[in-house]
Amino acid sequence: MEHEHTDPLRTGRRRVLITGAHGQLGRALQEVFADDDLVALSHEDWDVASPPRDDRVRGTFDLVLHSAAWTDVDGAESDPQGAAAVNVGGTANVAALGAPLVAFSSDYVFDGRKREPYVESDAPNPLSAYGRTKLHGEAAAGDDPWVVRSSWLYGPTGHNFVRTMLRLGAERDEVAVVDDQRGSPTYVGHLATATRELVDSDLARGVWHLAADGDCTWAELAEAIFEDGGLDCRVRRISTAELGRPAPRPAYSVLRSERPAAPALPHWREGLRACLEELGH
Ligand SMILES: NC(=O)c1ccc[n+]([C@@H]2O[C@H](COP(=O)([O-])OP(=O)(O)OC[C@H]3O[C@@H](n4cnc5c(N)ncnc54)[C@H](OP(=O)(O)O)[C@@H]3O)[C@@H](O)[C@H]2O)c1
Numbered sequence: 001m002e003h004e005h006t007d008p009l010r011t012g013r014r015r016v017l018i019t020g021a022h023g024q025l026g027r028a029l030q031e032v033f034a035d036d037d038l039v040a041l042s043h044e045d046w047d048v049a050s051p052p053r054d055d056r057v058r059g060t061f062d063l064v065l066h067s068a069a070w071t072d073v074d075g076a077e078s079d080p081q082g083a084a085a086v087n088v089g090g091t092a093n094v095a096a097l098g099a100p101l102v103a104f105s106s107d108y109v110f111d112g113r114k115r116e117p118y119v120e121s122d123a124p125n126p127l128s129a130y131g132r133t134k135l136h137g138e139a140a141a142g143d144d145p146w147v148v149r150s151s152w153l154y155g156p157t158g159h160n161f162v163r164t165m166l167r168l169g170a171e172r173d174e175v176a177v178v179d180d181q182r183g184s185p186t187y188v189g190h191l192a193t194a195t196r197e198l199v200d201s202d203l204a205r206g207v208w209h210l211a212a213d214g215d216c217t218w219a220e221l222a223e224a225i226f227e228d229g230g231l232d233c234r235v236r237r238i239s240t241a242e243l244g245r246p247a248p249r250p251a252y253s254v255l256r257s258e259r260p261a262a263p264a265l266p267h268w269r270e271g272l273r274a275c276l277e278e279l280g281h
Contacts, residue, residue, distance in 0.1 A: 013037045017061045019048055019094055020068030024158035025104065028188035029065050032196050036063075043068065048090030052097075061099035063199060066091060066141075069134075073108065074246040076130035087133035088140050095142030102195060103141035106134045107151035107183060107211070112250025117215075119258035120149075120207045128247040138207070147207045148195060151255050152221075154271075155188035156278040165222050166279070169231035179219035179237035183253045184211040187271025189278075194263035201261070209255040212268035224272055229281045 014036045020026040021040035030040050039056045046052050048068050069087055070076060076083035091103055108131035109124040126132045138147045154160035162185075168175050194210045216224070219237045226233050240249065265271075 014062035015039070015060070017041065017057070017064045017097070017099070019046065019064070019066045019090075021045075023067055023069075023071075024153060024155040024160060025067040025188045025191060027157055028155055028192035029067060029195065031189070032192035033065070048093050049085040051093050057097070061097060064094060064097060064099045064101045065195065066094045066101060066103045068094075069104065069137075070130070073128060073130040073249070076133065077128065077246045080129040080133070083129060083133045084136065087130075087137040091137040092140040095140060095145065098142075100199075101142055101145040102199065103138065103145050103147050105138050105147050105149045105207075106131065107149060107253035107255050108250060109135045109138070109149065110250050110253055112181075112252045115252055117254040117256035118209065119256055120209055121258065127250060130247060144205045146198060146203075146205050148191075148198070149207060149209050149211075149255060150186050150191050151211045151253055152183045152185040153188055153191065154185060154275060156275055161185070161218065161221065162225055162272065162275055163279075165225045166229055166231070166281070169222075169226050169229065169233040172233060174234040174236055175222060176236045176238045176242075177219040177222040178240050178243050179217045180239050181249055181251055181253075182215055182217050183250075184213070184215045184255060185221050185268045185271065186210075186212040186265065187268075187275050189274060190265045190271050194265050197263040201263075203261055203263075204259075208259060208262060209257045210263060210265060211255040212265045212271050214267045214269065215254040216268065221268075221272075224269060225276075228272060228276055 016036040018040045022042040070083040111125040154162040222235045
């Protein structure tokens with residue numbers, strides 16, 4: 001007998017687990033998947049580096065959105081094993097639940113030597129410890145996951161470049177910002193919506209590049225934040241070498257999808273406006 005409406009991914013209230021629920025993407029996913037039956041677990045609820053002990057992780061899930069991660073890129077250089085325990089071991093623990101899984105990954109899996117957008121079939125070659133853990137995390141995500149790579153995430157909560165610039169721009173006349181790294185700053189609300197489109201349309205599993213349209217350098221992003229945020233602060237353009245951070249970062253990490261039917265995200269400038277509006281600017 002044919003059951004037209006039995007696919008739990010496409011119909012009705014799904015039982016959906018979100019890891020890293022208090023992170024910036026985790027919060028956006030909770031909003032976008034709010035009409036599902038959500039089990040949203042923070043770091044405190046489930047440290048994914050260990051198997052789950054929380055009762056709420058019992059039973060079966062129709063979908064798991066794995067947004068928990070070690071995201072301290074510089075910190076991973078001095079503690080690569082700590083970062084791997086979360087980004088590789090943690091992803092394996094989440095995949096072991098056996099449910100359809102979206103694992104989030106990063107533009108930092110690429111070395112940044114290209115000068116045109118990275119597509120899914122490009123060969124990764126991470127420069128940093130963080131990038132290596134994210135790449136190994138992709139491989140640890142089980143047999144048939146959606147691996148969603150995105151870039152330069154920001155939203156109204158948590159630690160991110162937009163919030164940092166809003167704070168510094170209100171305190172100072174000038175900030176020094178790197179102008180030799182180019183990427184696509186992606187608003188977490190737009191990424192969460194595109195993720196929902198991916199799973200609701202039941203698009204094929206595998207790697208998907210989901211990042212904002214357009215690209216810029218960090219300095220250009222800072223200027224846009226000050227302009228749209230109404231802050232009177234100059235940007236002094238500096239090089240990555242001048243900033244001297246511990247972790248190497250790709251000079252170019254713009255992501256685009258080469259896959260048919262890939263969900264399209266709005267331009268980064270639109271994402272910035274949406275975020276500033278949420279923050280009351
Ligand atoms: N941020 C970016 O620019 C960026 C770019 C590309 C891809 N990504 C990827 O996108 C995903 C979401 O990132 P995000 O920006 O939302 O990061 P985020 O704001 O740092 O959120 C990550 C969350 O994971 C939690 N977490 C850390 N270690 C954990 C552990 N052992 N067990 C359970 N939870 C743990 C953190 O909790 P605590 O704060 O309490 O530690 C935090 O709430 C990650 O996979 C990240 O690698 C991020």
